[in-house]
Amino acid sequence: MKKRRPREFLMQGNEAVVEGALVAGCRFFAGYPITPATEIAEIMSVKLPQVDGTFIQMEDEIASMGAIIGASLAGTKSMTATSGPGFSLVQENLGFACMAEVPCVVGDVMRLGPSTGIPTYPSQGDVMQARWGTHGDHPAIVLAPSTVRECFDLSVKAFNLSEKYRTPVILLFDEVVGHMREKITLPRPEEVEVIDRIRPTVPPEWYIPYEDTTQGVSPMAIFGDGYRFHVTGLAHDIRGFPTLRSDEIGPFMDRIHRKITLGFPEIQMGEFFQLEDADIAIIAYGSVARSARRAVIDAREKGVKVGLLRLITLWPFMRTAVERVIQKAKMLIVPEMNMGQISREVKRVNEGKAKVNTINRVDGLTITPQQILKRIREVS
Amino acid sequence: MPEITKLIYKYLRHDKKFPHVWCPGCGTGIILGALIRAIDRTGYEKDDIVLVSGIGCSGRIPVYVDFNTLHTTHGRALTFATGIKLANSNLNVIVIMGDGDAIAIGGNHFIHAARRNIDLTAIIVNNNVYGMTGGQYSPTTPYGMRATTAVYSNIEQEFKISELAVTAGAVFVGRGTVYHAKLLDSLIERAILKKGFGVVEVISHCHIQYGKQNLLGSAVDMMKWQRDNAVTVQEAKRMKSEELEGRIIIGVLVDKDLPIYQDEYDKVRERAKEGLSSLEG
Numbered sequence: 001m002k003k004r005r006p007r008e009f010l011m012q013g014n015e016a017v018v019e020g021a022l023v024a025g026c027r028f029f030a031g032y033p034i035t036p037a038t039e040i041a042e043i044m045s046v047k048l049p050q051v052d053g054t055f056i057q058m059e060d061e062i063a064s065m066g067a068i069i070g071a072s073l074a075g076t077k078s079m080t081a082t083s084g085p086g087f088s089l090v091q092e093n094l095g096f097a098c099m100a101e102v103p104c105v106v107g108d109v110m111r112l113g114p115s116t117g118i119p120t121y122p123s124q125g126d127v128m129q130a131r132w133g134t135h136g137d138h139p140a141i142v143l144a145p146s147t148v149r150e151c152f153d154l155s156v157k158a159f160n161l162s163e164k165y166r167t168p169v170i171l172l173f174d175e176v177v178g179h180m181r182e183k184i185t186l187p188r189p190e191e192v193e194v195i196d197r198i199r200p201t202v203p204p205e206w207y208i209p210y211e212d213t214t215q216g217v218s219p220m221a222i223f224g225d226g227y228r229f230h231v232t233g234l235a236h237d238i239r240g241f242p243t244l245r246s247d248e249i250g251p252f253m254d255r256i257h258r259k260i261t262l263g264f265p266e267i268q269m270g271e272f273f274q275l276e277d278a279d280i281a282i283i284a285y286g287s288v289a290r291s292a293r294r295a296v297i298d299a300r301e302k303g304v305k306v307g308l309l310r311l312i313t314l315w316p317f318m319r320t321a322v323e324r325v326i327q328k329a330k331m332l333i334v335p336e337m338n339m340g341q342i343s344r345e346v347k348r349v350n351e352g353k354a355k356v357n358t359i360n361r362v363d364g365l366t367i368t369p370q371q372i373l374k375r376i377r378e379v380s
Numbered sequence: 381m382p383e384i385t386k387l388i389y390k391y392l393r394h395d396k397k398f399p400h401v402w403c404p405g406c407g408t409g410i411i412l413g414a415l416i417r418a419i420d421r422t423g424y425e426k427d428d429i430v431l432v433s434g435i436g437c438s439g440r441i442p443v444y445v446d447f448n449t450l451h452t453t454h455g456r457a458l459t460f461a462t463g464i465k466l467a468n469s470n471l472n473v474i475v476i477m478g479d480g481d482a483i484a485i486g487g488n489h490f491i492h493a494a495r496r497n498i499d500l501t502a503i504i505v506n507n508n509v510y511g512m513t514g515g516q517y518s519p520t521t522p523y524g525m526r527a528t529t530a531v532y533s534n535i536e537q538e539f540k541i542s543e544l545a546v547t548a549g550a551v552f553v554g555r556g557t558v559y560h561a562k563l564l565d566s567l568i569e570r571a572i573l574k575k576g577f578g579v580v581e582v583i584s585h586c587h588i589q590y591g592k593q594n595l596l597g598s599a600v601d602m603m604k605w606q607r608d609n610a611v612t613v614q615e616a617k618r619m620k621s622e623e624l625e626g627r628i629i630i631g632v633l634v635d636k637d638l639p640i641y642q643d644e645y646d647k648v649r650e651r652a653k654e655g656l657s658s659l660e661g
Contacts, residue, residue: 073463
């Protein structure tokens with residue numbers, strides 16, 4: 001037997017997202033060129049046809065989002081990737097995917113906004129848009145990798161969650177994570193857990209496409225399966241047909257939120273770093289969490305009891321993790337490359353129990369360990 | 381059982397609560413009838429047909445018929461259809477849109493779908509107005525006509541949908557009316573059977589929203605206008621351009637062959653795998 005070498009690569013975040021997607025079973029990508037996400041489309045265009053998948057460059061991001069929903073309805077795991085201006089355009093059909101419960105993955109490599117902003121500079125300005133960008137009340141799952149290896153892992157996770165919960169999942173990372181290259185070791189595809197949507201097993205005449213279940217997720221037939229069901233962005237009854245009845249609309253809206261709430265233990269992921277005895281806690285995500293980790297290590301060397309809560313899942317917001325942290329730490333620092341988006345959530349959960357300090361940077365530069373260390377010194 | 385009853389029994393959904401949403405006298409029912417007759421003539425299985433629509437009166441067609449059906453967002457039906465067809469090329473994907481749906485908000489998707497030549501069928505119901513929202517002017521409202529957003533009369537020039545489709549590269553383009561029902565059946569049938577991007581523009585009438593504002597009479601009056609003003613493609617060739625002013629040219633405008641996207645993409649896959657094996661070798 002041939003000796004198996006470790007799968008070591010020098011890879012950028014955008015590339016790792018593609019590798020993860022392919023391992024997770026993604027076989028359709030539709031996209032539109034945009035900095036700093038273009039590498040994802042380019043690499044997909046090379047790799048997908050090698051595995052009998054399909055890449056298509058659409059006329060805009062609205063079309064890209066429509067195409068991936070269509071592909072998913074036809075039974076193919078699909079994704080698109082974009083950045084701020086394109087992320088604004090996908091919002092319309094992202095809402096459709098929430099309403100019709102179509103699994104798919106959307107990558108948003110965040111650049112400085114608003115508008116065209118600075119295409120080549122990082123930001124974390126789309127955190128709230130990822131939660132509330134499409135109109136109406138809807139659930140949202142948003143994952144935020146901070147290393148290249150995590151780009152791979154969360155890309156797989158995004159597909160798994162989207163399939164399991166029948167909902168779009170957003171991979172949200174800043175330009176630094178997207179373009180940064182790191183040496184990583186990837187698992188072999190057979191070692192990776194891959195989850196596929198539950199398909200109906202009942203005969204077509206018994207199939208109720210939007211029926212409630214204990215987990216709130218209905219089995220999903222695909223077009224061509226023989227089930228011939230209706231899919232619409234209108235509020236619909238359990239058979240998928242448009243309804244104006246409040247006693248049908250209410251339970252439907254309740255269910256699409258409940259299915260995510262029931263999944264909180266699995267969906268909400270965070271990393272607790274040196275928090276056990278921490279008086280000061282930093283709450284960070286994405287590339288900023290890397291600076292925060294360095295700052296924690298340096299501050300600890302000087303005897304300051306500081307820890308880091310790294311948010312891997314941004315939405316649904318990890319209320320319980322923050323509550324756990326503020327039981328001990330009465331001083332919080334929330335550094336972000338925006339004017340304070342996650343810090344608003346932290347303050348909401350904190351309810352005045354700890355003091356919340358923010359570090360906000362929107363000039364296109366990253367938040368450095370020194371900048372966080374300086375604030376630690378100021379508050380300690 | 382009469383033929384029409386058989387078709388109704390076979391193709392309409394029995395678990396959907398009727399009545400439908402359309403106004404009495406609307407042309408959409410005739411188009412739905414033509415679509416069902418055309419599909420029946422192709423012999424395609426119901427399981428293999430996906431009917432996709434956008435938003436508007438035409439957008440409500442899929443819910444009543446027993447296919448795989450998808451009611452998408454306004455103007456975006458062709459983008460969803462693109463994903464479906466590329467994910468499973470065994471499915472026959474038919475897209476039905478209105479004039480505002482396909483040519484205003486979805487205009488960009490329409491020209492690019494035509495240019496790409498994916499094997500899809502696009503049926504566009506052209507009634508010159510936004511009917512569902514109450515009679516606003518659309519890109520096909522003729523100059524000088526009235527609408528609720530053009531009460532002082534429309535000052536914009538209209539799009540000619542079929543000519544736009546021809547220019548954008550569609551391999552099959554036909555135009556019919558709801559009056560010429562038999563022609564419509566055959567145009568839709570040919571568009572479905574055509575390999576590549578086929579377009580059928582159907583001139584319909586909205587006597588409620590458009591007719592009323594422009595004093596065009598009842599549904600029957602508006603259909604008589606279609607009868608009296610339609611000229612076939614063959615007749616039109618012998619007519620001067622001033623004689624064609626205000627006329628509807630009906631029939632097949634284009635039927636040609638160009639490489640089909642899926643066939644070309646199969647070649648891409650082959651080339652991609654060749655590259656892969658040479659790298660491994």
